[in-house]
Amino acid sequence: MGQSVVTDIETxxxxxxxxxxxxxxxxxxxxxxxSSGHNSSLLLPCVGPTGVEFMLKYFVPPADGRxxxxxxxxxxxxxxxxxxxxxLDGIDPERREIPAPRTILIDSTDPPRWLLLEWIxxxxxxxxxxxxxxxxxxxxxALKTIQTDHLVGRxxxx
Numbered sequence: 001m002g003q004s005v006v007t008d009i010e011t012x013x014x015x016x017x018x019x020x021x022x023x024x025x026x027x028x029x030x031x032x033x034x035s036s037g038h039n040s041s042l043l044l045p046c047v048g049p050t051g052v053e054f055m056l057k058y059f060v061p062p063a064d065g066r067x068x069x070x071x072x073x074x075x076x077x078x079x080x081x082x083x084x085x086x087x088l089d090g091i092d093p094e095r096r097e098i099p100a101p102r103t104i105l106i107d108s109t110d111p112p113r114w115l116l117l118e119w120i121x122x123x124x125x126x127x128x129x130x131x132x133x134x135x136x137x138x139x140x141x142a143l144k145t146i147q148t149d150h151l152v153g154r155x156x157x158x
Contacts, residue, residue: 011042015058018114019046022105027053027119040077045119053119054104057081059112075111082112091146098142 019025030045030053044056059078085103092098101117 011058011060015042015044015056015114018058019044019056022048022116024048024054024056030119041081055101055117055119057115057117059114078111078113082106082115085115085117097145099139 016026024046027045027047040060042058042060044058046054046056048054059075085100085106088095088098088100089103093102095102101120103115104118105116107113107115
């Protein structure tokens, strides 16, 4: 087995242990791309004992010998994303202004190992991932409304 396969199995086992700790199980009915776009996290749809659905985003440990852009470490992704969700929890906890899943739990370690987010069912549409320019501009407009003074002094905000 190659190093990346072993690491993937170890990461999946660690992510499943987090699910077990909270009494969650993988939701086998939902299939999606198993890792984030820049391969910094593993995505596991899961369900609680009452049937409530969640998404565990388990951050992938940095790989030895892997190169990133100058000044970037893989753990920076976990810090920045956690900071973003904490910020959203403060300014828009119900997610009425910025379309993003609600935060259920954030790992307390630094860098955080995982985020547990609400599961949002996708709207009916094409089977492939696609995002129209109008959707991008709507999201950018929502982000543009954030006041600059809310961002000052926030560590690792993207």
